[in-house]
Amino acid sequence: MPKLLERPWRYRVIALVGMLLALLIVTLAPQHFSELTDWGYLYATENFSHGRLVINDSLHREQVTMVEEQGSELVNYVRVGDNWAFEKAPGYVFYLVPFYLLHLPKLGNTLLALGLVAITYLLLARLKDEKVAVIGLLLLIFTPACLSMWQRFFMDSFAALAFSGMGGGLYLYYNLERARLKPFAGGFILFMAALLLGWSVMVRYSNALIVLVFGLHFLISRAWGWERDQRRFILQEGLYFGLGTLIPLLLVMSYQQVVFGSPFLTGYHFSHSATFAWNPILNWTGGLIIHNNLRDLWVPLLVGYPLLLTALPAMGIILFQKIRPRLPGKRQPISGDPWPELDRGSLILIFGWILAVFGFYVMYQQTAIQMATRMPFMTLIRYYLPAALPLTLLAAPVLARLSRRLLFSIVMTAIFLGLCFYMQSSLTQNITGEPETALLLYLGLKFPKGGKVS
Amino acid sequence: LKQFWDVVVKNKWLILTVAIFALGHILLFTKGLESGGPDMETYHLYASRIVNHLAPYRDFSVEYPPGSLLVFLIPFHFAPDLTAYGHAFTLELLAFDLIGLLMITLLARRFKVSVWVSLLIYTLSMLAINIIGIQRYDMVPAIITLAALCAFSRGHYKTAWLLVALGTMTKLFPILLVPLFLIYQWKNQRWQSLLASVGVFAIAVFWIALPFYNMGQQGFIKSFTVQGSRNLQVESTYASVLLMGAGMGLTQAGVYQGPMSFDLESPLAKPIAKETLLIMAISILAVCAFYFFSYRGFKNPHLSRPPPAAEMAHLFNYAFLIILVMMLTNKVLSPQYMVWLYPLVPLITGRARHPVWLIFVVASWLTWYIYPANYIDLINREQTLVSALFLRNVMLVLMAVWLLGEPRTTEGASREQRRKRG
Numbered sequence A: 001m002p003k004l005l006e007r008p009w010r011y012r013v014i015a016l017v018g019m020l021l022a023l024l025i026v027t028l029a030p031q032h033f034s035e036l037t038d039w040g041y042l043y044a045t046e047n048f049s050h051g052r053l054v055i056n057d058s059l060h061r062e063q064v065t066m067v068e069e070q071g072s073e074l075v076n077y078v079r080v081g082d083n084w085a086f087e088k089a090p091g092y093v094f095y096l097v098p099f100y101l102l103h104l105p106k107l108g109n110t111l112l113a114l115g116l117v118a119i120t121y122l123l124l125a126r127l128k129d130e131k132v133a134v135i136g137l138l139l140l141i142f143t144p145a146c147l148s149m150w151q152r153f154f155m156d157s158f159a160a161l162a163f164s165g166m167g168g169g170l171y172l173y174y175n176l177e178r179a180r181l182k183p184f185a186g187g188f189i190l191f192m193a194a195l196l197l198g199w200s201v202m203v204r205y206s207n208a209l210i211v212l213v214f215g216l217h218f219l220i221s222r223a224w225g226w227e228r229d230q231r232r233f234i235l236q237e238g239l240y241f242g243l244g245t246l247i248p249l250l251l252v253m254s255y256q257q258v259v260f261g262s263p264f265l266t267g268y269h270f271s272h273s274a275t276f277a278w279n280p281i282l283n284w285t286g287g288l289i290i291h292n293n294l295r296d297l298w299v300p301l302l303v304g305y306p307l308l309l310t311a312l313p314a315m316g317i318i319l320f321q322k323i324r325p326r327l328p329g330k331r332q333p334i335s336g337d338p339w340p341e342l343d344r345g346s347l348i349l350i351f352g353w354i355l356a357v358f359g360f361y362v363m364y365q366q367t368a369i370q371m372a373t374r375m376p377f378m379t380l381i382r383y384y385l386p387a388a389l390p391l392t393l394l395a396a397p398v399l400a401r402l403s404r405r406l407l408f409s410i411v412m413t414a415i416f417l418g419l420c421f422y423m424q425s426s427l428t429q430n431i432t433g434e435p436e437t438a439l440l441l442y443l444g445l446k447f448p449k450g451g452k453v454s
Numbered sequence B: 001l002k003q004f005w006d007v008v009v010k011n012k013w014l015i016l017t018v019a020i021f022a023l024g025h026i027l028l029f030t031k032g033l034e035s036g037g038p039d040m041e042t043y044h045l046y047a048s049r050i051v052n053h054l055a056p057y058r059d060f061s062v063e064y065p066p067g068s069l070l071v072f073l074i075p076f077h078f079a080p081d082l083t084a085y086g087h088a089f090t091l092e093l094l095a096f097d098l099i100g101l102l103m104i105t106l107l108a109r110r111f112k113v114s115v116w117v118s119l120l121i122y123t124l125s126m127l128a129i130n131i132i133g134i135q136r137y138d139m140v141p142a143i144i145t146l147a148a149l150c151a152f153s154r155g156h157y158k159t160a161w162l163l164v165a166l167g168t169m170t171k172l173f174p175i176l177l178v179p180l181f182l183i184y185q186w187k188n189q190r191w192q193s194l195l196a197s198v199g200v201f202a203i204a205v206f207w208i209a210l211p212f213y214n215m216g217q218q219g220f221i222k223s224f225t226v227q228g229s230r231n232l233q234v235e236s237t238y239a240s241v242l243l244m245g246a247g248m249g250l251t252q253a254g255v256y257q258g259p260m261s262f263d264l265e266s267p268l269a270k271p272i273a274k275e276t277l278l279i280m281a282i283s284i285l286a287v288c289a290f291y292f293f294s295y296r297g298f299k300n301p302h303l304s305r306p307p308p309a310a311e312m313a314h315l316f317n318y319a320f321l322i323i324l325v326m327m328l329t330n331k332v333l334s335p336q337y338m339v340w341l342y343p344l345v346p347l348i349t350g351r352a353r354h355p356v357w358l359i360f361v362v363a364s365w366l367t368w369y370i371y372p373a374n375y376i377d378l379i380n381r382e383q384t385l386v387s388a389l390f391l392r393n394v395m396l397v398l399m400a401v402w403l404l405g406e407p408r409t410t411e412g413a414s415r416e417q418r419r420k421r422g
Helices: A009-028 A036-049 A057-069 A091-101 A105-127 A130-141 A144-151 A157-177 A183-203 A205-227 A231-260 A286-304 A308-326 A344-361 A365-369 A377-399 A404-426 A438-443 B002-010 B012-032 B038-051 B067-078 B082-110 B115-129 B139-153 B157-168 B173-187 B191-215 B217-229 B237-247 B269-297 B309-329 B337-341 B353-373 B375-379 B383-404 B415-421
Strands: A077-080 A083-086 B254-257 B262-265
Touching (some): A009 A105, A009 A130, A036 A057, A083 A231, A091 A105, A091 A183, A091 A231, A105 A144, A130 A377, A144 A404, A157 A344, A157 A377, A205 A231, A286 B353, A286 B383, A377 B383, B012 B082, B082 B139, B082 B309, B115 B353, B139 B173, B139 B309, B139 B337, B173 B191, B237 B269, B237 B383, B309 B383, B353 B383
Antiparallel strands (some): A077 A083
16 A cells, blocks of 8 residues: 555555546536537447438438427538438448447446556656656646547547547557567557547548558658668558558448448538638638638637647747757757757658647638537537647656656646636536537627626 | 947847847837737826826826836827827837846846746737737736846845836836845845835825825825725636636626626625635735745844855746736736736746746637737636636646745756856
8 A cells, every 4th residue: 555655656646546536527527419510429339329321301300300300400411412411521420320229328428537547657757757747747638628539429529539648649659669569569569549530530531640640650650661771570560550540441432332322421521511711601701711710710729729828839849959969059968958958850750640630620611600609618629639649749858857746736727717717617518508600700790698698 | 338248248138138138128018019908098198188187096096006007108299199198108128128128137147047038938929918918018027027026136126126116106016026126125124224224115105296295195095905896807717717617617606897807797796705805814924934034044144245046047937926816816916917928937946947938828819818919708708718727826826836936046046057066
């Protein structure tokens, strides 16, 4: 027992307590189906669990009526020929079906959370130490957006984070341990990393950009090794990585062939609802959309990810200190690289990962046309969730260097804010409960809302 | 002339740095930010009434202390028209801002911290505070507060107390420096100077207040007590907690237009509002007690003049903290209160220095986002705005906690000093 109070057990106990607390509050909060998409995933899971990848008109009408009776809308099914098909990527629905059939749909996200937490802890402990690992873990799981989307189990956002986080985390871990791992263990880790990354694209198509970043990193880093006569080993790695990514890719293409008639067509092709850098109705260009998103989303982002308050300065600090010795006239500091745990390759990968999420969604027209201050923040910022892990990887090592008092206050505040914003978001009955239809939003009309000045 | 030229040549980089930042501030005030705003009409009205021989506090009510009237009158002398008055008022604030910039340069050198970084933080803070900084007169008492601290740090105690008196007669908050000055002088066995300083303060307050008191006793007293009768303002710390609780269904909260601001309507609002004065008094006393006991470490109370830089850096931290604590425990936390802290932020020292800078800039930015940018949405209790307000207030509390836990920086106000020791 006294061993539990010693390092690193102390950190493991803190991590466990944090995880249990998060699990408790996520499990206890009621499921409100607060956005229309929650209903879409519910019925997609229901239909997939009966083997119905597409549904006919009468069943669709029946389901639409059932949702309308609950005071909401079923909007995520699109007409494909004579049938109706689920508009979104099918990966999360496929994953959820077994849990749904077991009448334990909450378990799906919980298992993903456990996997994400374990890999994050492992990676951060390998990057630096278990102190950094526990800081990063607490920052990540108590990010309001993370808790909130974990709780909404008929929604793909948490899975988009978890699959990409687990895959990306394993890939980074593999690269750090590459020289020390036995061939089979190393190959298995790399295969799993690629499989999880690939599956994350099946969960959310936009995660393809993240996979692209990892793929480029893999190609470029191995091209360096090719020169150094590691060809056989690199070919083996290529096989594991390729196989891992290919399985989900083939699965999703097969699904699209069956449902949409072509392996290259997605549901969005039939709904035209997701456009980037262009608004087809208002004829907005990319520049205007980016401008609107940058103008309106920074506060919702800060509320949903207080992590940004530490991650953004951390990014600046690490970059500055890495670049500083290379500036003309600057000598290498006596102590050497101030961030030896973050080598150049890992750092580029982490930055690329963040850019693949933020750089893409800053062009998302749907968030640019919403009245950001009038929309609940979670509706606008949940798209950015897959960037939560790389932000954590940057923030945790920087925070760990602060004095104990500062560090404690920051982590406790992060947990407190996470719980408050999560509860505010998850306890709200209906996020889109206001009479703001998509059309009226497009027209930019504003409605008087509840809670008037009396 | 040769001596002057030598000084210029010796400090050429410093002068260049200050000039560049000063130019940046001039551009920001004159081109970057929009003058005017809803309070400008009130300031203009006060000035025009005085010019038309109406007596303040007697013929018309004024919600600010008498020193503020001078701030309102100066631009009116040059620009009686309302629009032009707004521009002239901005120029007046710019003059104070530039004085602040010079004082920060002097103090940064005295505390041996980077002038360049201090001025950068000063500028970033102004950018974050945005138009609130130039549409309200709070810059004037804030710079007077800085001037008082500057004078104190150079050992000009009587001047410092005089400036505190001037600041207090402009807006009440600089009076918070009084207990800190008292503790410092008492702890350093400066009995004679303490008596003289308090005398200067009392005489200055008396001389400024007396004519206005004679003009209209009730109106004059009301200008100081009017704030006490207010309800919980919607942006106050207490209101943000209640709004957050209402968002979770834990309590009820609505917003209504009160006599002076948008206030909170809640079963808990009135009982809390009643107790805020007590909470504020206890909190301020607690800060004073912390400051008092933080002097235990000084083994040899010195009598040197000017006082050591490290002790002054410590005093600056507490000056910032005591104003911040007052803001947080007050039932009103208007956006312009951020201006009170603005000149002191660059001179925060110690381990929490960089986090405090970051938090202050973000909190000021959030303040602007809430008011004036999206105030109507806060009044309508939109989730994002309520969360932003809560986040802002939590960050301010965190800043106070950090400064309260900051050890006395007797030996190292700056990184440079730590390096020298190391």
